[in-house]
Amino acid sequence: MPHQQPTADTPDFSGLWVALVTPFRDGAVDHTALAALVRRLAGDGVTGFVPCGSTGEAAALDETEQLAVLDTVLTAARGLPVVMGMSGYHLGKATAWARKLSERPLAGLLASAPHYVRPSQAGVLEWFGAIADASTVPVLVYDIPYRTGVTIARDTMLALAEHPRIRGIKDCGGDMAKTRAVIADGRLQVLTGEDHQIFATMAEGGVGAIAASGHVQTKRLVRLVRLLAENRLAEARAEWQPLQPLLEMLFAEPNPGPLKALLAHAGELRDELRSPMTRASDGLRERLVALDARLSRP
Numbered sequence: 001m002p003h004q005q006p007t008a009d010t011p012d013f014s015g016l017w018v019a020l021v022t023p024f025r026d027g028a029v030d031h032t033a034l035a036a037l038v039r040r041l042a043g044d045g046v047t048g049f050v051p052c053g054s055t056g057e058a059a060a061l062d063e064t065e066q067l068a069v070l071d072t073v074l075t076a077a078r079g080l081p082v083v084m085g086m087s088g089y090h091l092g093k094a095t096a097w098a099r100k101l102s103e104r105p106l107a108g109l110l111a112s113a114p115h116y117v118r119p120s121q122a123g124v125l126e127w128f129g130a131i132a133d134a135s136t137v138p139v140l141v142y143d144i145p146y147r148t149g150v151t152i153a154r155d156t157m158l159a160l161a162e163h164p165r166i167r168g169i170k171d172c173g174g175d176m177a178k179t180r181a182v183i184a185d186g187r188l189q190v191l192t193g194e195d196h197q198i199f200a201t202m203a204e205g206g207v208g209a210i211a212a213s214g215h216v217q218t219k220r221l222v223r224l225v226r227l228l229a230e231n232r233l234a235e236a237r238a239e240w241q242p243l244q245p246l247l248e249m250l251f252a253e254p255n256p257g258p259l260k261a262l263l264a265h266a267g268e269l270r271d272e273l274r275s276p277m278t279r280a281s282d283g284l285r286e287r288l289v290a291l292d293a294r295l296s297r298p
């Protein structure tokens with residue numbers, strides 16, 4: 001019996017969500033490429049979309065650009081759910097932003113801990129509590145200490161589950177014992193945010209993934225997540241193992257450089273990032289393209 005059962009008041013976040021890149025063309029957001037990408041991914045069977053996460057280079061987008069990205073995604077998603085990424089370290093700005101974003105038809109907000117300031121666990125509780133109070137849509141806690149500098153302790157995570165609007169986590173916490181405790185507790189749905197952890201987290205009872213890698217080999221990843229949800233482990237392993245070198249290469253240089261290189265090779269966007277994020281090296285691009293072509297052969 002899986003632990004995390006959606007009910008009428010707990011929306012279901014299970015499945016494969018794509019942490020979207022933001023395409024650029026000559027320095028500006030390329031909305032045409034973004035819309036086409038979202039339509040292609042929807043056709044490939046993904047569950048939903050997460051714009052403006054770290055993969056979306058949200059830190060390099062101003063608020064007007066972020067809202068424009070969100071609106072393009074909402075339109076192109078044609079009814080598939082959208083969870084908007086948000087981060088920061090100024091609580092007043094974060095709650096105002098959560099309020100503003102909640103005016104859109106979102107499935108949820110994905111909020112990370114305040115970066116740079118390194119608050120206490122009491123401060124972490126205040127941060128997420130205030131964002132969830134301000135939001136009118138469900139909130140997923142993005143646990144990613146290697147980016148924020150903040151560890152969300154196991155007890156803090158379980159305390160956050162008491163908030164009626166905090167419904168799940170995107171788990172990049174690097175602490176499998178905490179992940180297991182949250183799964184066993186059953187109040188928060190656990191989605192892995194680490195592409196290489198999809199199999200392990202779902203086999204332990206997680207409900208899915210928010211993954212940048214979902215942009216490529218999408219149909220295989222959709223199949224993988226479905227097989228894992230159905231507990232068909234041997235078949236899932238047969239999908240999973242050939243994908244390992246690709247997942248490693250996608251994160252061999254800072255994300256989303258390698259991913260954008262591959263998508264650019266496929267003609268889906270320009271190989272362009274906003275500084276200080278940089279394009280993948282030529283060597284990695286060549287290896288990625290060759291591997292992706294091999295994986296795409298029938």
Ligand SMILES: O=C(O)C1=N[C@H](C(=O)O)C[C@H](O)C1
Nearest residue numbers: 019053054055193211212255
């Ligand atoms: O943007 C995201 O959300 C993701 N970010 C991770 C990262 O920090 O690089 C990777 C993950 O696949 C999705």
